[in-house]
Amino acid sequence: MKRIAVLTSGGDAPGMNAAIRAVVRTGLAKGWCMFGVRHGYAGLIAGEIFTLGARDVGGIIQQGGTMLGSARCPEFETVEGRMKALSQLCRHEIEALVVIGGNGSQAGAHALSLLGFPVVGVASTIDNDLYGSDVTIGVDTALNVSLEAIDRLKVTASSHHRAFLVEVMGRTCGYLALMAAIAGGADAVMIPEKETDPEVVATELRVAYDNGKAHAIVVVAEGARYNAEGMALYFQTHRERLGFELRMTRLGHVQRGGAPGSFDRLLGTLLGAAATERLADGKHGELVGLLKGEIAATPLAEVVTNRKTLDLGLLKLARTLAQ
């Protein structure tokens, strides 16, 4: 009988619970003993490891967040921290670990696997910046939350003839911002991958105003050189040129807290089940993700050394459509 543990790490993402449930129930169906780790790598270091039965993961598929809790854990970045985690895994006789999370979490998974411990990663982050999965758990729900906000902002913006700077998450990646801009029909977008001069945005807003638009939306990624606050400050002295009165809304963690939609429930389920199946096949040291519409495994060594790129052709499209 195998003893397998699962943890969630880094920023939580809607659909993580579906993945936990699938990991656990796929393992139980094989007659394995399944375990959960509380609060990511921090809980692993502290030995917060407990058994998970089928009922323990019941009623969670529709819930946002993660029933295991999550954390960012600087201690796990040290050799001492990793050795402590390893000794906890040995003490609990855990034979393999499933790590559900994004870049930092998969770097930790890779480090553990380099120490000889079997680990399979599951691609999950609302940022969608993880190599090895075209789309990660949580992105779709986070995007829908952003779109709902943008749609609402357009309503009040129209009433007052205003422009809104809407800041979405994405520390180093403009995926959410770019997709929200395209799907939300924004007039301008700022992303970290391609710096945009605020003057260009000022012109775009002025054109929108002169074209008789009742409102304008600028989607700004938090990691862009000028974030929403930076842009608001910049425009303070240029406001008369814009035509529109300006307001700013930062969506922040609101985007992470949504209940998972059908896509993230299914993606979480498929990836979670696939992770357990990979372990059953004797595979580890890899990440399961969705590549070209198929569930696929990528070596963790490749995941941590490659950077996912954003299709900048879509930035051009966003600009073309903002007429």
Ligand code: F6P
């Ligand atoms: O999980 C990714 C992310 O949501 C980023 O978009 C954001 O920059 C960061 O996490 C925020 O982290 P925290 O929740 O630790 O403040």
